[in-house]
Amino acid sequence: MPSIPHDALIVVGDGRKALFLRNQGDERFPNLVTETVFENANPPSREQGTDRPGRVHEAVRLGRRSAVDATDWHDIGEHRFARTIASSIERMVRSGNGRALILVAPPRTLSALRGAFHPDVRASIILEVNKDLTRSPVWDIEKHLTGAN
Structure with missing residues (x-):
C-alpha cells in the first residue's frame, strides 16, 4: 500500500x-480526522414514484405492445x-485543500x-480503493489504507 501523505x-x-x-499524522503514522460528513436522504424507488411503467406501440397494424422498464429513482x-x-x-482541490486525494x-x-471529475481533480488522485468502508469506524479505515492487520 502506498503511504498516505500528511x-x-x-x-x-x-x-x-x-x-x-x-x-493529520505523517506518512508513517497516519491519523485520519473527520472533516465533513455528507448524507443523502434517498428512499427506495417504490417510495419515490408510483407510476406504472409505460408501454410502447411498435406498429399500429400489428398491434404489438411492449413494456418499458420502470425508472429506478x-x-x-x-x-x-x-x-x-x-x-x-x-472545490477543495481548487482551493488547495486536496493536493493528494484518496x-x-x-x-x-x-x-x-x-x-x-474535472481533469484537475483526476490529477490529484493518488489512490483508489474499490471497497465500501462507509459504515466502518475511522480507525478501521486507517487499517485498510495502511495495510495494518
Whole structure:
C-alpha cells in the first residue's frame, strides 16, 4: 500500500453517505480526522414514484405492445449524490485543500465519481480503493489504507 501523505484528503463514500477525512499524522503514522460528513436522504424507488411503467406501440397494424422498464429513482438519486460529492471535492482541490486525494468507494460509486471529475481533480488522485468502508469506524479505515492487520 502506498503511504498516505500528511494533509491528504481521503473521501470514503457510497451512494448514500460520504466521509471527508484528513490525515493529520505523517506518512508513517497516519491519523485520519473527520472533516465533513455528507448524507443523502434517498428512499427506495417504490417510495419515490408510483407510476406504472409505460408501454410502447411498435406498429399500429400489428398491434404489438411492449413494456418499458420502470425508472429506478433510487439509482438516479445515488448518481446525483455522487455528482454533488464530486463538486465538493473539486472545490477543495481548487482551493488547495486536496493536493493528494484518496478515494474509497464501491465500484459503481467510483465510476460515477470518475465521470464527474474535472481533469484537475483526476490529477490529484493518488489512490483508489474499490471497497465500501462507509459504515466502518475511522480507525478501521486507517487499517485498510495502511495495510495494518
